[in-house]
Amino acid sequence: MTPEKIIEFQQKLLQWYTENARILPWREDPSPYRVWISEIMLQQTRVETVKPYFERFIKEIPTIEDLAKLPEDRLLKLWEGLGYYSRAKNLKKAAQMIVEKFHGQLPSDSKSLQSLPGIGPYTSGAISSIAFGQRTPAIDGNVIRVMARILAEERNVDDPKVKKNIENALERLLPEHSVGDFNQALMELGATLCIPKGMPKCLQCPVNSFCKGYYQDMAQYLPRKSPKKKRKIEQKTIEVMQWEDKFALRKRPEEGLLSNLWEFPQREGHLSLEQCKKEMKKHNIEARRIISLPPSKHIFSHIEWHMIGYHILLEECPKNIELTWVTPGEIREKYSLPSAFKAYYAFIELISGE
DNA sequence: AATACGGGGGA
DNA sequence: TCCCCAGTATT
Structure with a gap:
């Protein structure tokens, strides 16, 4: 493109943005802290999903210093249901680094930003350009698609x-x-x-006259990507153990999937009612009654959990150091329970009459 | 270069 | 059912 054409492209695009930008919470005050939090939340996550999380997060944790000293259990509760929980852990780590190494202020250049955990090529470009006006690209999935179409990149x-x-x-x-x-x-x-599914709305596009994909009538077939690989299926048996008005939770390991979040105790594979009773006996747990719960499926990006469950009503509280006994209300207020267990959490709320 | 890492919305 | 989403870190 000639320099004149480039200027025209910029003007057309910026003019369109001025007229059509959505009103989003992080846009009303694009301070570095708010831009940072929003960009981390928006990684692989839809705008509509992020909105309520962002508002609640900023209200409770308005500054980097607050974030740096926020207890992890509270942080994970605020992140509950948003997914990719390492984002939350990296957020706190980065906040501590910002306090120690950058005098409590986010750095403005993309290189320094990338030295912080959780900030990669896209997010560093987004923060440095949006919050600090630096001339750096911010290439996410949208931009890849738009550019692939403009260039007719096959x-x-x-x-x-x-x-x-x-x-x-x-x-x-x-x-x-x-x-x-x-x-x-x-x-x-x-x-x-310039949407990923369905017909792109090229007739409304402010820069369609610059778009090679549009002229070649190719836009809808771009971009091309590698085929996805199939998910692995894992069978689980969920044990919803109840003692009086409390239910057993345990904390997941520090590493790996859903690390440091809470869960109902679970076993590998689908256990029959008989096998479940046997397991209880083996661990010296006295069950008054065991009934099976409806199966439930949860799909992660790379794994599917196919779950069955049992409601296990106990005579007495087992002295198992692994287990934490809590009411549904306490779970709702304090414990970060991943969405995978939604069906079984709904069940305990139901039988507790909450 | 490939894989781990959540969850939900829309076709 | 599959794809995609304001991606990053690790192997």
Whole structure:
């Protein structure tokens, strides 16, 4: 593109953004802290999902210092249901580093930002451009799609070489001023017009005259990506153990899936009622009554849990150091229980009459 | 280069 | 059922 064309592209896109930008909580005051929190929450997560989490988070933890000293259990409770929980743990780690190494202020350049845990190539570019006005690209899934269509890039965009090519093309398009708006405009375009599914709304697009994919009538078939691999299926048996008005939870390990979150005790495989009774006896747990609960399925990005469950009513409280006994109300207020256990949590709320 | 890591919404 | 989402860290 000629320099004149580039200027025209920038103007068209920014003008469209001025008129069509959605009103979002993190846009009303794009301070570095708020932009940071929003960008972390928005990683692989839809805008509509993030909105309520963001508002609640900022209200309770308004500054980096507050975040740096926030207890992890409280942090995980605020993150409950949002997924990718290492984001929350990295957030606190990064806040402590910012207090220690950067005098409590987020650095403005993308290189320093990337030295903080949880901040990679996309997020560093987003923060430095949106919060600090630095001329850095912010390439997320939206931008990849928009650029692949503009360039009519038919190669696999999962290939780092192809991604680098898109980055180079985008660098040349970045304006000297309003870079944050420019980056957000590209993402907004991807989210509202240049959409991933269904027909892209090219007729409404402010930059369709620059789009090679549009002229070749190819936009809807781009970008091309590597095929996904299939999920592994795991069978689980969930034990909903009740003693008086309390239920047993245990804390998951520090590493791996759903680390440090709470769960109902579970065993590998689908145990029959008889096997379940046998397990109870083996651990010297006296059950008054065991009934089976409806099966439930939970889909992660890379695993499927196919769960069956048993409600196990106990005579006395077992002296198992692993287990923590809590009421449904306490779970709701204090314990971070992943969405995978929703069906069984709903059951205990139901039988507790809450 | 491939895999781990959540959860939900829409076709 | 599958894909995608304002991706990052680890292997």
